[in-house]
Amino acid sequence: MIINLIGNNLASWMIAATLAPYPQFTIQIMGDKTTAAYPPIQSVLPLFKQFLKRAKIDEAEFSRQVMCQPLLANQILTQAPNQVVNPLTDFAHARWFGFCQTGAPLGPASFAHLYSQVAGQNTQINEFSDYALGTQLAKQGQYIAPNLNPQSILSTYEQGYIIEVDSFINFLSTKLTNTKRIQPSNLTNTEAACDLRIDCRTPKRDAASQAIQTICWQCQPPDTKRLKFSKQIQLTEHGWLLAVKSQTEAKQINYQLNLSNPVELPQADIKKLVQLYSQCPANNAILDKSINLIAAVKDTPAAFSQNHIVLGHDWLTANSWAISSIDVLSIFTTSLLDCISLSNTPELFEQAFIEQYQTKLDSLIRYQQLLTDALNGTSNDTIALFLASGRIKQLDPDLIHPDWSAGLLMNLGCYPKADSPFVSQLSTAQILKHLEQISLVLQRTSQYK
Amino acid sequence: MRTVSQPKRIKSIVILGGGTAGWMTAAALSRALKPDNIKITLIESDKIGTVGVGEATIPHIRTFNAMLGINEAEFIKATQATYKLGIQFCGWGSADSDYFHPFADFGKSFENIEFQSLYQKARQAGLTLPLDAFSTAIAASRQNKFCQPDTLPVQLLNNFSYAYHLDATAYAQFLRRYAEKLGVIRIEGQLETIQTRLPDGHIQALILDNQAKVEGDLFIDCSGFKALLIGQHLKVNYQNWSHWLKCDSAIAMQSEQLSPLPPYTLSTAHGSGWFWQIPLQNRTGNGIVYSRDYLSDDAALAKLTHQLNLTEPNAINGPIRFTPGMRDQSWQKNCIAIGLASGFLEPLESTSIHLIQLSIFKLLELLPADTQYEAARDEFNSLVKTEYINVRDFIILHYALNQRHEDFWQACRTMALPSSLQTKIDLFKTSGYLTQKQQGLFFKPSWQSVLFGQGITPKAHDPKADKLSNQQALDWVQTYLSKQMQTVDKMPLHQDWLKQTGVLNR
Ligand SMILES: Cc1cc2nc3c(=O)[nH]c(=O)nc-3n(C[C@H](O)[C@H](O)[C@H](O)COP(=O)(O)OP(=O)(O)OC[C@H]3O[C@@H](n4cnc5c(N)ncnc54)[C@H](O)[C@@H]3O)c2cc1C
Numbered sequence: 016m017i018i019n020l021i022g023n024n025l026a027s028w029m030i031a032a033t034l035a036p037y038p039q040f041t042i043q044i045m046g047d048k049t050t051a052a053y054p055p056i057q058s059v060l061p062l063f064k065q066f067l068k069r070a071k072i073d074e075a076e077f078s079r080q081v082m083c084q085p086l087l088a089n090q091i092l093t094q095a096p097n098q099v100v101n102p103l104t105d106f107a108h109a110r111w112f113g114f115c116q117t118g119a120p121l122g123p124a125s126f127a128h129l130y131s132q133v134a135g136q137n138t139q140i141n142e143f144s145d146y147a148l149g150t151q152l153a154k155q156g157q158y159i160a161p162n163l164n165p166q167s168i169l170s171t172y173e174q175g176y177i178i179e180v181d182s183f184i185n186f187l188s189t190k191l192t193n194t195k196r197i198q199p200s201n202l203t204n205t206e207a208a209c210d211l212r213i214d215c216r217t218p219k220r221d222a223a224s225q226a227i228q229t230i231c232w233q234c235q236p237p238d239t240k241r242l243k244f245s246k247q248i249q250l251t252e253h254g255w256l257l258a259v260k261s262q263t264e265a266k267q268i269n270y271q272l273n274l275s276n277p278v279e280l281p282q283a284d285i286k287k288l289v290q291l292y293s294q295c296p297a298n299n300a301i302l303d304k305s306i307n308l309i310a311a312v313k314d315t316p317a318a319f320s321q322n323h324i325v326l327g328h329d330w331l332t333a334n335s336w337a338i339s340s341i342d343v344l345s346i347f348t349t350s351l352l353d354c355i356s357l358s359n360t361p362e363l364f365e366q367a368f369i370e371q372y373q374t375k376l377d378s379l380i381r382y383q384q385l386l387t388d389a390l391n392g393t394s395n396d397t398i399a400l401f402l403a404s405g406r407i408k409q410l411d412p413d414l415i416h417p418d419w420s421a422g423l424l425m426n427l428g429c430y431p432k433a434d435s436p437f438v439s440q441l442s443t444a445q446i447l448k449h450l451e452q453i454s455l456v457l458q459r460t461s462q463y464k
Numbered sequence: 465m466r467t468v469s470q471p472k473r474i475k476s477i478v479i480l481g482g483g484t485a486g487w488m489t490a491a492a493l494s495r496a497l498k499p500d501n502i503k504i505t506l507i508e509s510d511k512i513g514t515v516g517v518g519e520a521t522i523p524h525i526r527t528f529n530a531m532l533g534i535n536e537a538e539f540i541k542a543t544q545a546t547y548k549l550g551i552q553f554c555g556w557g558s559a560d561s562d563y564f565h566p567f568a569d570f571g572k573s574f575e576n577i578e579f580q581s582l583y584q585k586a587r588q589a590g591l592t593l594p595l596d597a598f599s600t601a602i603a604a605s606r607q608n609k610f611c612q613p614d615t616l617p618v619q620l621l622n623n624f625s626y627a628y629h630l631d632a633t634a635y636a637q638f639l640r641r642y643a644e645k646l647g648v649i650r651i652e653g654q655l656e657t658i659q660t661r662l663p664d665g666h667i668q669a670l671i672l673d674n675q676a677k678v679e680g681d682l683f684i685d686c687s688g689f690k691a692l693l694i695g696q697h698l699k700v701n702y703q704n705w706s707h708w709l710k711c712d713s714a715i716a717m718q719s720e721q722l723s724p725l726p727p728y729t730l731s732t733a734h735g736s737g738w739f740w741q742i743p744l745q746n747r748t749g750n751g752i753v754y755s756r757d758y759l760s761d762d763a764a765l766a767k768l769t770h771q772l773n774l775t776e777p778n779a780i781n782g783p784i785r786f787t788p789g790m791r792d793q794s795w796q797k798n799c800i801a802i803g804l805a806s807g808f809l810e811p812l813e814s815t816s817i818h819l820i821q822l823s824i825f826k827l828l829e830l831l832p833a834d835t836q837y838e839a840a841r842d843e844f845n846s847l848v849k850t851e852y853i854n855v856r857d858f859i860i861l862h863y864a865l866n867q868r869h870e871d872f873w874q875a876c877r878t879m880a881l882p883s884s885l886q887t888k889i890d891l892f893k894t895s896g897y898l899t900q901k902q903q904g905l906f907f908k909p910s911w912q913s914v915l916f917g918q919g920i921t922p923k924a925h926d927p928k929a930d931k932l933s934n935q936q937a938l939d940w941v942q943t944y945l946s947k948q949m950q951t952v953d954k955m956p957l958h959q960d961w962l963k964q965t966g967v968l969n970r
Contacts, residue, residue: 039927069576071576352576356581363895403837404843411850434833436502440501
C-alpha cells in the first residue's frame with residue numbers, strides 16, 4: 016500500500032512514524048522541509064505515550080534523543096487587577112494542577128469532598144495540589160518516573176512532555192530511514208500512483224486569523240528552577256503568557272505571549288512587553304502571527320474525498336494554553352491507524368475516522384474549555400455537576416482522566432458543596448487525620464527519591 | 465406568587481420492593497451510610513413476592529460483592545452458586561450453529577496487530593477452526609473445567625474472567641441479612657396510596673395496606689415491572705423497544721442439577737425465541753423466552769417441557785410478561801427507579817443485574833445531600849440511558865444476524881435496525897473494523913464472538929496485519945492454541961473445583 020504524505024512538516028513526520036512499523040506500507044513524504052516549526056516548544060499531554068507506543072518508539076530513546084523534559088504539572092499565575100506578577104519569583108498566586116489523582120477517598124467519600132469540608136472550616140491544611148504526588152514533585156522541581164503498577168503510589172500520576180519541535184522532527188526523520196522523501200519536482204508523477212494521499216500542508220490563513228498575534232522570545236532570567244517539570248501559564252492584562260523550558264537544565268526560557276487584543280505593535284512596544292513579563296531584555300523577540308488551535312481544529316476540519324484526506328488544520332502556527340498541535344496530531348495518527356482497514360471504502364473510512372478523531376478531539380477541547388470557564392468563573396455542565404456532587408461528567412471517549420479535571424477545578428477554587436452525605440458522617444478530626452496520613456506518605460515518597 | 469421550595473436535607477431513604485434490585489440497593493446504601501446519618505427503610509410484600517428469576521450474571525457482580533466486603537465462599541454457599549465463564553449459543557445464526565461468548569479476549573495480539581486480523585490471515589493459509597477455538601474460557605467450558613484465573617501458574621494463560629450462576633431468591637435473602645445487620649429497617653406491607661408534597665409534586669410518604677405511613681426524602685422504586693412510583697404515580701414514559709426485541713413472554717421451570725456441571729449458561733434458539741439453561745449446585749434453572757405473536761403460552765410450555773425431556777411441567781414460574789424498553793428518565797423528582805421498574809432487556813446476555821448494579825454505583829457517586837440535585841439527576845439519567853442503549857444494540861445483534869427460516873426469525877432478519885448498530889455491522893462486514901467505546905459493557909471480544917459466531921466473515925482484514933505472511937499468522941495462532949491446550953489440561957472439572965475449594969453444598 017502506497018501512502019503519500021504531502022508536505023514535509025511535523026504532521027507528515029508524525030503520521031509517517033505511526034505507519035512505519037508496518038513495512039508493507041510504502042510511505043512517501045513529498046515536498047521541501049518547511050521553515051521552522053511553530054510554536055517551537057510544545058507541551059504535550061500524557062496521551063502522547065499512545066503515539067510513542069503505536070509508533071513503536073522507545074520512550075527512553077525518545078527522551079534521550081529529543082530535546083525535551085517530562086511535564087508533571089501546570090502552574091497558573093493569576094494576578095490581582097493592576098498588579099504585575101513576576102512569573103519567576105512571585106508564587107503567591109501560583110495554582111498547580113497536573114495529570115494526577117489527588118489524595119485518596121475515605122470509604123465512599125471522595126477526596127474532593129473531604130477537602131472541601133475541612134477547607135471551609137478555617138483549618139490549617141495544605142493546598143489541594145499538595146496532596147497529589149505528581150504536582151508536589153513538580154513544585155519541588157523533582158522527578159520520579161510514574162509507573163503502571165496499581166499498588167504503587169507512583170501510579171497516581173502520569174506525565175506529559177515539553178518538546179522542542181525541530182528536534183522531534185529531526186529525531187523522527189533520522190529514525191525513519193525507510194520513509195521516502197520526494198522532491199516537489201517529481202511530485203506529480205509519483206502522486207498519481209498511490210493508494211492513500213494525506214495532505215498535511217497548512218492551509219492559507221484568512222484575513223481574520225492574520226490579526227491574531229503572538230510574541231515569542233527567549234531569555235535567561237536569574238532563577239529558572241521553578242520551570243522544572245512544569246509549564247507556567249500567566250493570565251495577564253495583554254493575554255496569556257506561556258513560559259516553558261525545553262530541558263530541565265536549560266538556562267533559556269521560552270515565552271509565548273498570546274495577545275488577547277490583536278493589534279499591530281511597534282517594536283518599541285514589543286520590547287516593553289518582553290521586559291515587563293520576563294524582566295530581561297528581549298534579545299530575540301519574534302513577532303509571530305499565529306492562530307488559536309481550538310479555533311483551527313473547529314473551523315478547518317479534516318476533509319475527505321475518495322482516497323484523499325486533507326488535514327485542513329493550521330498545524331504549524333496554532334497554539335493554545337492547554338493542548339498543542341502534537342496532541343491533536345497524536346489523536347489524528349492513532350485514529351488513522353485504527354481505521355486504516357477501511358481505507359478502500361472511502362465513505363466508511365470517513366465515517367469511522369471522523370467519529371473517532373472528532374470525538375477524541377472534542378474531549379481535548381472540553382479540557383481547554385473547563386480551564387477557561389473555571390478561570391473566568393463561568394459555569395458549564397461539568398462545573399455545575401462538580402459543584403453539586405463532586406463528580407466529573409462522564410463522557411465517552413474522554414482522553415482527560417476525571418481526576419485531572421477534578422484537580423484542575425479544585426485547584427482553581429471550584430469546590431463541591433461541602434455537605435456530602437458521606438462526608439457529614441465523619442468528624443473533622445477523622446478527616447484531618449486522613450489528610451495528614453496522605454501528606455506523610457507523599458513526603459516519604461518524595462524524600463525516598 | 466410562585467413558591468420556591470427550600471432544598472431539604474436528605475435524612476431518610478425509602479426503598480419500595482425487596483427483589484434483587486431492592487436488596488442490592490439496600491445493601492449498598494447501608495454499606496456506605498451510617499443509620500444515624502441517613503435512615504434506610506425497605507418495604508416489601510411477601511404476599512406479592514418477587515419475579516423469582518434472574519440467575520445468570522456477568523463478572524461485574526464480583527465488584528459489587530467486593531464493595532460490600534462479601535466473602536466469596538460464603539456467598540457461593542449461600543446462593544447455591546456455580547461459576548460461569550460465558551454463554552453458549554446454539555441455533556442462533558443458523559439452526560445448527562454453535563458458538564460461545566466468553567468473558568475473555570480471543571487469542572493474543574502480535575505487536576500492534578489484533579488477534580482478529582491474524583486469525584483472518586491464518587484462515588487464508590488454511591486454518592478451518594472457528595474464532596471461538598482461541599479462547600481459554602471456551603476451551604475450558606467445552607470440557608466443563610474451571611479454576612480461578614489467578615490460581616494458574618504464570619507460564620499458563622490466565623486471560624479470562626468469570627461470573628456466577630446463582631439462586632436469585634437466595635441472593636436477595638443473603639443481602640437482606642447483610643443490610644439488616646447494618647441497620648436497614650424492613651417493613652412488611654403492600655403499598656396503597658402515595659402522599660405528595662406541594663408545590664413540587666415530590667413524594668412525601670407511602671401509605672401501606674396496614675395503614676403504616678412511611679415518610680422519606682428520597683424514594684427508590686424497586687417495585688418490579690409494576691413501577692408503582694416512577695410509572696404509575698409519576699407517569700414517566702416507558703420507551704417501548706418491542707419493534708426490535710420481539711419476545712414478550714417467558715416461562716421458567718426447574719430441573720435436576722447437571723452432571724458434569726457446566727461452567728456456562730446455555731442459550732438455545734427455537735422457532736420463535738430461545739431457551740435458557742442455568743446450572744446451579746442444587747438444581748438447574750430453565751426457561752423459554754418467546755413472542756406470543758408466533759407461539760402461544762400453551763405451546764411454549766409444551767416446548768419447554770419437551771426440551772427438558774420431562775413428561776410433565778415441573779415447578780413453573782410464569783408466563784411472565786414483559787415489554788422490552790426503558791423509562792425516559794430513571795430519576796424523576798425525588799424518585800429513582802432501579803431494576804425492572806426502570807427498564808427491561810431480555811436476559812439473553814444476563815445483563816439485568818449488571819444494570820441494577822450500574823444504577824446503584826452511579827447513585828452512590830451522585831447521592832445528593834439535599835433535594836437540590838438537578839445536575840446529579842441529569843447525569844444519572846444520561847449514564848443509565850447510554851448503558852441501556854449499548855446493551856439493547858448488542859442484544860438486537862443476536863436476533864438480526866440469523867439465517868433461520870421460521871417466520872419469527874425472518875421478521876428479525878428484515879427489521880430496520882438502530883442506525884448506530886447498522887453502521888457497526890456494515891463496517892465490520894466490509895473490513896473487520898469494530899468501533900470501540902471506552903466505557904460500558906461489551907467491548908470488542910463480545911462483538912467479535914457474536915459477529916463471527918453468527919456467520920459474518922469480514923471481506924477484508926486490517927492491512928497492518930500484512931506485516932506477517934499468512935503462514936506466519938497461522939504459526940502464531942497455532943502456537944497460541946498449544947499454550948491454551950496446556951492451560952486447560954491443568955484445569956480441574958468445575959465440580960471438582962467447587963469441592964476442592966470447600967464451597968460445594970452437597
Ligand atoms: C424471564 C426472566 C429471566 C431473567 N433472567 C435474568 C438473568 O439471567 N440475569 C439477570 O441479571 N437478570 C435476569 N432477569 C432480570 C431479573 O430477574 C431482574 O432484573 C431482577 O430480579 C430484579 O428484579 P426487581 O427487584 O426489579 O423486581 P422484582 O423481583 O419483581 O421485585 C419487586 C418487589 O416489589 C415488591 N412489590 C411489588 N408491588 C408491591 C406493593 N404494592 N407493595 C409493596 N411491595 C411491592 C415485591 O414484593 C418485590 O419484593 C430476568 C428477568 C426475567 C423476566
